[in-house]
Amino acid sequence: MNRASVKKVVVIGGGTGNFVILKGLKRYPLDLTAIVSMADDGGSTGILRDELGVLPPGDVRQCLVALSNSSRLMRSLMNYRFENGGLGGHSFGNLLLSALEKVTGSFEKAVEEAGKILYINGKVIPVTTHQVRLKMVLNNRKILEGEKEIYLSQEIDQGYKTIYLEPFPKVNPRVIEEIQNADLIVIGPGGLHTSLIPNLLVEGVCEALINTDAKKVYVVNLMNRRGQTTGFKTSHYIKELVRFIGRDIFDHILINVQKPAEELIEFYAEEGELVENDLDDERLIFADLLGRVNQETRHDLLKRNLIRHDSKKLAQELMNIVDHI
Amino acid sequence: MNRASVKKVVVIGGGTGNFVILKGLKRYPLDLTAIVSMADDGGSTGILRDELGVLPPGDVRQCLVALSNSSRLMRSLMNYRFENGGLGGHSFGNLLLSALEKVTGSFEKAVEEAGKILYINGKVIPVTTHQVRLKMVLNNRKILEGEKEIYLSQEIDQGYKTIYLEPFPKVNPRVIEEIQNADLIVIGPGGLHTSLIPNLLVEGVCEALINTDAKKVYVVNLMNRRGQTTGFKTSHYIKELVRFIGRDIFDHILINVQKPAEELIEFYAEEGELVENDLDDERLIFADLLGRVNQETRHDLLKRNLIRHDSKKLAQELMNIVDHI
Numbered sequence: 100m101n102r103a104s105v106k107k108v109v110v111i112g113g114g115t116g117n118f119v120i121l122k123g124l125k126r127y128p129l130d131l132t133a134i135v136s137m138a139d140d141g142g143s144t145g146i147l148r149d150e151l152g153v154l155p156p157g158d159v160r161q162c163l164v165a166l167s168n169s170s171r172l173m174r175s176l177m178n179y180r181f182e183n184g185g186l187g188g189h190s191f192g193n194l195l196l197s198a199l200e201k202v203t204g205s206f207e208k209a210v211e212e213a214g215k216i217l218y219i220n221g222k223v224i225p226v227t228t229h230q231v232r233l234k235m236v237l238n239n240r241k242i243l244e245g246e247k248e249i250y251l252s253q254e255i256d257q258g259y260k261t262i263y264l265e266p267f268p269k270v271n272p273r274v275i276e277e278i279q280n281a282d283l284i285v286i287g288p289g290g291l292h293t294s295l296i297p298n299l300l301v302e303g304v305c306e307a308l309i310n311t312d313a314k315k316v317y318v319v320n321l322m323n324r325r326g327q328t329t330g331f332k333t334s335h336y337i338k339e340l341v342r343f344i345g346r347d348i349f350d351h352i353l354i355n356v357q358k359p360a361e362e363l364i365e366f367y368a369e370e371g372e373l374v375e376n377d378l379d380d381e382r383l384i385f386a387d388l389l390g391r392v393n394q395e396t397r398h399d400l401l402k403r404n405l406i407r408h409d410s411k412k413l414a415q416e417l418m419n420i421v422d423h424i
Numbered sequence: 425m426n427r428a429s430v431k432k433v434v435v436i437g438g439g440t441g442n443f444v445i446l447k448g449l450k451r452y453p454l455d456l457t458a459i460v461s462m463a464d465d466g467g468s469t470g471i472l473r474d475e476l477g478v479l480p481p482g483d484v485r486q487c488l489v490a491l492s493n494s495s496r497l498m499r500s501l502m503n504y505r506f507e508n509g510g511l512g513g514h515s516f517g518n519l520l521l522s523a524l525e526k527v528t529g530s531f532e533k534a535v536e537e538a539g540k541i542l543y544i545n546g547k548v549i550p551v552t553t554h555q556v557r558l559k560m561v562l563n564n565r566k567i568l569e570g571e572k573e574i575y576l577s578q579e580i581d582q583g584y585k586t587i588y589l590e591p592f593p594k595v596n597p598r599v600i601e602e603i604q605n606a607d608l609i610v611i612g613p614g615g616l617h618t619s620l621i622p623n624l625l626v627e628g629v630c631e632a633l634i635n636t637d638a639k640k641v642y643v644v645n646l647m648n649r650r651g652q653t654t655g656f657k658t659s660h661y662i663k664e665l666v667r668f669i670g671r672d673i674f675d676h677i678l679i680n681v682q683k684p685a686e687e688l689i690e691f692y693a694e695e696g697e698l699v700e701n702d703l704d705d706e707r708l709i710f711a712d713l714l715g716r717v718n719q720e721t722r723h724d725l726l727k728r729n730l731i732r733h734d735s736k737k738l739a740q741e742l743m744n745i746v747d748h749i
Contacts, residue, residue, distance in 0.1 A: 150509030172527065172537065179523050184475030185510030191523040198504050198516040202497065212497065216541065 105130050106421050109281040109313070111298050113139065113158040116289025119390075119407065120318070121165035121221070123414025129421070131221030132277045133162040138233040138264065138297035141247035143180070143189045147197050154206040154230065156196035158294075159223055163210070164192065166219035173217060207271070224277060226298050227268040233297055236260040250293045253326030262292060263300055270303040278304070281313035282424050285417060286349075288318045288408060291328055291339055299343040309346050314424055316351040316417065321359075321389070321406050323371040332377040351420055352382050353413075357389035359406045367406055386416045430455050431746050434606040434638070436551075436623050438464065438483040441614025444715075444732065445643070446490035446546070448739025454746070456546030457602045458487040463558040463589065463622035466572035468505070468514045472522050479531040479555065481521035483619075484548055488535070489517065491544035498542060532596070549602060551623050552593040558622055560587040575618045578651030587617060588625055595628040603629070606638035607749050610742060611674075613643045613733060616653055616664055624668040634671050639749055641676040641742065646684075646714070646731050648696040657702040676745055677703070678738075680713035684731045688717065692731055711741045 108129050110120050113136030121133055135158045140148055144157035164177050177192030195216075199209035210223050235243040238258040243249045249262075278284065289295050299305055308315065317340065323331045333354065341347045354376050358364075364373065376383070390409035433454050435445050438461030446458055460483045465473055469482035489502050502517035520541075524534035535548050560568040563583040568574045574587075603609065614620050624630055633640065642665065648656045658679065666672045679701050683689075689698065701708070715734035 146509065150511070151506065175527050176523055179527050181476065181523070181526075184471065185512075186475070186514070186519070187510075189511070191519065194511070194516065194519055198501055198506070201506075202500050202504050 106282040106424060107132070107277075107280055107313075108283045108285065108417070108421065109134060109277050110285045111295070112136065112287065112289040113294035113297065114289050115161065115407075116287060116294055116318075116320075117158070118161045118165045119288070119410045120285055120413060120417070121162055123410035123412075124417060125166050125168075125220045126411075127414065127418055127421075129221075131166065132281075133166070133221065133223045134226050134274050134277065134298060135159050135162055135223060136294055136297040137225050137227050137229075137231060137268075138246045138293070140232065140245045141250065143193045145245075145247060146189070147193055148230075151197055151201070152230075153197040153200045154225065154228065156193040156200075157190070159210055159225065160190065160192035160196060160213075162223045163213055163217050163219055166214075166221045166223065167217040168220055169216075169218045177217070222277075224273050225271055226274055226304065227264075227271055227301050229266070229268040231264040231266065231268045233262070233293070233300075234265050235262045235292070246293050246297070250290065250327075255292060255327045256329040262296060264297065268301050270301045274301075275303055275307045278307040278311050278313070281311060283417070283421055284308065284311070284313045284315045286315065286317050286340070287336075288320045290324070291320075291331075291336060295340065296343055299340070305344045308344055308348055314350045314420065315348045316353055316420060317349045318353045318388075318408070318413065319355070319376075320374055321355055321408065322367065323374055325369065325371045329371070332375045333383075334377050336374070337378070349382060351384055352378065353384050353386065353388070353416055355388035355408070356385045357387035359389060363392065363405050373406075384416060384420075386412065388412050388416065431607040431749060432457070432602075432605055432638075433608045433610065433742070433746065434459060434602050435610045436620070437461065437612060437614040438619035438622065439614055440486065440732075441612060441619055441643075441645075442483070443486045443490045444613070444735045445610055445738060445742070446487055448735035448737075449742060450491050450493075450545045452739065452743055452746075454546075456491065457606075458491070458546065458548045459551050459599050459602065459623060460484050460487055460548060461619055461622040462550050462552050462554075462556060462593075463571045463618070465557065465570045466575065468518045470570075470572060471514070472518055473555075476522055476526070477555075478522045478525045479550065479553065481518040481525075482515070484535055484550065485515065485517035485521060485538075487548045488538055488542050488544055491539075491546045491548065492542040493545055494541075494543045502542070547602075549598050550596055551599055551629065552589075552596055552626050554591070554593040556589040556591065556593045558587070558618070558625075559590050560617070561585040571618050571622070575615065575652075580617060580652045581654040587621060589622065593626050595626045599626075600628055600632045603632040603636050603638070606636060608742070608746055609633065609636070609638045609640045611640065611642050611665070612661075613645045615649070616645075616661060620665065621668055624665070630669045633669055633673055639675045639745065640673045641678055641745060642674045643678045643713075643733070643738065644680070644701075645699055646680055646733065647692065648699055650694065650696045654696070657700045658708075659702050661699070662703070674707060676709055677707050678709050678711065678713070678741055680733070681710045682712040682714035684714060688730050698731075709741060709745075711737065713737050713741065
């Protein structure tokens with residue numbers, strides 16, 4: 100374990116879950132690292148992968164923006180999406196990462212350079228630098244190809260035989276080093292099959308998670324996703340993660356207790372329902388982790404973002420854990 | 425005239441001519457400003473204008489890169505062109521300027537922010553911030569619409585009735601201020617009808633050029649462009665500029681005397697021929713201004729770039745003028 104005065108926190112995920120955690124934690128004096136899934140193939144990211152042969156920039160971009168200390172303008176620029184023509188749908192940050200990958204010849208170098216441009220506080224590390232595709236074989240033998248197809252599937256909760264990355268990728272060696280040297284590792288919140296598990300499918304990641312002396316915390320999602328994790332309770336999430344890791348490694352499980360407004364739950368109902376807790380052990384930490392939604396942003400947001408974690412509250416609870424390491 | 429110890433040099437043009445001048449001058453302790461034509465509508469720039477409704481970024485991008493003190497990597501990034509798919513042909517720098525224009529709501533603000541990202545030494549100012557289209561009526565009454573069409577025309581040397589911007593644009597007030605306060609104004613090298621004259625067609629620019637106390641130097645092109653300036657000698661270039669400005673304002677005329685290699689001239693022959701000098705007055709400055717072309721870059725370059733000015737030699741001659749102001 101790293102005994103230096105500045106604690107090392109490693110966040111594992113992808114997508115908006117990572118964003119919320121990193122945005123909160125960057126305000127604290129930490130040695131902060133985001134390990135990012137490379138399975139994304141939807142939207143702008145999917146088009147860039149297909150047309151340019153680059154590695155998926157979308158999740159990395161979100162982490163960079165979360166960790167950025169540059170101006171609000173630069174952060175808006177990174178998330179700006181072109182609206183029309185051949186550029187339509189691409190976020191500028193994705194184009195930056197893809198162009199940097201082409202110019203430098205390396206995705207990792209691209210992430211590093213983009214980090215400099217954005218004055219990030221921390222590190223962003225792709226879990227692998229190989230081109231991989233996420234695949235899932237359902238119990239009905241149907242094969243889902245790609246994260247996007249898995250994300251959109253409505254029948255995963257009917258059970259699946261296996262989920263894997265193709266080809267089976269070697270881990271980025273920096274990832275193992277970061278896990279080894281961490282004081283705290285945060286897994287979640289985020290899409291179980293699309294953001295969390297894809298990290299665990301990379302060679303060596305689970306062994307490193309088992310062998311590190313770091314404390315591990317799992318942040319439980321607020322909402323289930325219909326057709327994917329329908330009816331999941333805390334124990335189901337843990338069980339799924341343990342199925343891949345090979346051992347229950349979690350020292351802490353962070354659970355929100357603040358109920359969202361009834362009208363939001365109703366509004367969200369077609370997307371999914373609240374995650375209920377069914378565990379009762381010493382690892383559970385209950386706290387108000389709920390993000391506020393004001394009337395103004397309500398109209399701008401996708402339904403799935405209406406009920407979300409509050410980055411400040413989440414960071415505060417994680418810092419309580421860090422302070423006791 | 426500005427009597428401060430740091431001299432103010434204003435470069436007027438567009439395209440690669442500006443690039444060569446600025447790249448050379450940025451090494452000197454000067455107050456440097458590039459005034460850039462807003463008539464470009466070809467290639468990536470044309471697509472962005474049509475699809476996104478932005479102002480033309482291409483010439484501005486070249487000036488920003490020329491003035492940049494950032495890493496070689498950042499400069500390569502700005503000029504990187506995507507090769508495939510919906511992004512194919514777009515240079516990254518153009519996308520940066522267009523996204524910044526969308527996010528800030530102002531092209532000038534976009535140029536300013538891009539200048540910060542690139543650590544530019546100097547200022548880049550669009551001659552107007554109105555959307556304009558360059559138009560030309562030929563002697564045969566044919567109307568050429570847009571800079572690209574004019575640039576590609578092979579019959580301009582048969583004479584034209586008029587060239588104008590539509591709608592007739594108001595000048596960017598900062599341009600008038602820069603011209604008023606300049607110690608030296610450099611016009612050219614560059615496409616006569618496509619890069620230089622479009623600046624003179626903006627309301628108030630010619631009056632400002634006539635009224636300023638600044639010295640004015642014209643840098644004569646090395647090569648004529650077939651179908652556009654075929655057979656032009658120094659006097660023809662000056663006459664064309666004076667036709668728009670309304671007076672012969674030039675204090676100095678800078679002319680290259682170093683002949684390019686015969687094989688390059690032959691290779692270039694279908695594009696155009698060397699500009700000959702037919703003037704003989706005290707304003708002429710003769711110097712070796714020719715850029716070297718090595719075997720390696722020869723294959724990468726367009727023919728029209730094979731015979732070009734050397735930015736260092738050009739800057740040195742211009743500094744000789746500045747030092748005597």
